[in-house]
Amino acid sequence: MNFDFSDDARALSESARRMLTEHAGPDAARRIMDSDAAYDEALWRQVVDLGLTAARVPEAHGGVGLSPEESCVLAEEFGRSLAPVPFLSTLLATEALLLAGTEVQQAKYLPGIADGGTIACYAWGEGANSPAAIPTTRAEGGRLTGTKSPVTDALAASLAVVTAAGEDGPALWLVDLQDASVAPVATLDLVRKHGTLTLDGTPAEPLGTSADYQRFIDRAAVILAFEAIGTAGAAMEMAVGYAKDRVAFGQRIGRYQGVKHKCADMYIKLELARAHALYGAWAFAADADELRHAAAAARTASLDAVRFAAEENVQLHGGIGFTWESNCQFYYRRARQLSAALGSRAFWADRLVRALEQRNRAAA
Structure with missing residues (x-):
């Protein structure tokens, strides 16, 4: 079974990353943090012009009609970039409409989402x-x-x-x-x-219906897992980059065993989370019976990865990591926000156990 993303999904991911690298990142996050603006309107126009808001909207409603794979890769790129725009919130609303909306509701709301006029x-x-x-x-x-x-x-x-x-x-x-x-x-x-x-x-x-709600939060958990993976990856890259540059006691701190172990632990947790998230993405795209436990596992592992990477990024930066001027705060704050965005880790761990128990009873 091939869990890799399609060529179209990878191409979309690369296009989004180029745009977000140029227009988003910690500097853009700091500008919005220091202002009263609800979001970065200029960046939002870039997102809309690139067609990202239309990615999951069917062609019949003015969109591109891409698959859930594209939702996942975009969530990772927006998580990585700290983009101060309401893209992921709108993406979740889009998925809710695609899953549970009537034809009338989809025709009413999806065209506005596709052209960027409707933020959800x-x-x-x-x-x-x-x-x-x-x-x-x-x-x-x-x-x-x-x-x-x-x-x-x-x-x-x-x-x-x-x-x-x-x-x-x-x-x-x-x-x-x-x-x-x-x-x-x-x-x-x-x-x-x-x-x-x-x-x-x-x-x-x-x-x-209430059943649609349960199906929706499973899909939302997969999308937010990829957002967390993107944030965790960016925090890890920041920590590793600092460890390669910072000199203490005559050598770069990345040469010390304790620092190496911390960086290795970040990588291991991130790759474990990615494996679970890829499984969740497959179950999402295939609407498979495994989606319930795959989504819960992806959510749980991704929260572990982003929390650990964000905290260790602060620790490895030492005293500077705790200051207002440091960009470490953005990943730490986002990790805490993600941990509460769709229920706690404890909720999703319990949901995972219950889903596995149900699967095992059915197989017995």
Whole structure:
């Protein structure tokens, strides 16, 4: 079985990396961090002009109609670049529409996503709740009431995919944010701005069923696993580069055994996470029965990799790594944000165990 990406996916990844290397990175992240802007509008235009927002949108709705592979490689490149744009939030909303949207909903929203005019976000969090918990947000008569916070990229978005209590568990709804109240909220990640979404009898459209919600978060977990892998890889490259340049006690610190071991551990965790993520990408693209446990394994391993790489990057930089002027903070902050973006590691580890137990019972 070949788990490598297709030639088209690799070509798209290389094109995205060239653009993001030129226009994104820590310097762009710092500019947005130090400003009141919700996102980098100039970079967003570059993303749209390159056709990245249209990648997963079907041709019938003005897109390119690429496969889930392209979602995965793009997520890794945006994670690597720290790009201060709402691309990944919009990508998750696109996947929700592709999975659970009716033909009418897809025709209504996907063309705007493809041409960059519609920015979307995914609003599930209600403080420290779990993705498995029944949301306190309620739906009645096609209207939602509740509060979602923190919501990544809410300040930039015009459309939200929102979770609310359904008959069989959490379910997805579509909300036009012109009808809702959105206020900024401070989080550890100062680059991807967050907001509090307040719904008070806000008109909303149901998006699929509770079963579709469960399928969606598996797909979202795979995409976010690749984002985490991109961030972890960039943090590791920063740490290794510093170890090759920094001189202490007459030699570069990369020659010391303790530093070598830390760098090797980062690489091992990253490659383990990549193996799980590739398996998840295959299961996603094939809509395979293995998707549930493959997604949970990818999410768990990727969080381990990004947390370790971000923390060790700070440690290997020594005292400078803890300063405001150091770029180490961006990877550390993003690692912490990713750890809470779709439920904790504990939630996904438990989901993995339960999925494996179910598989083993079925095979017995």
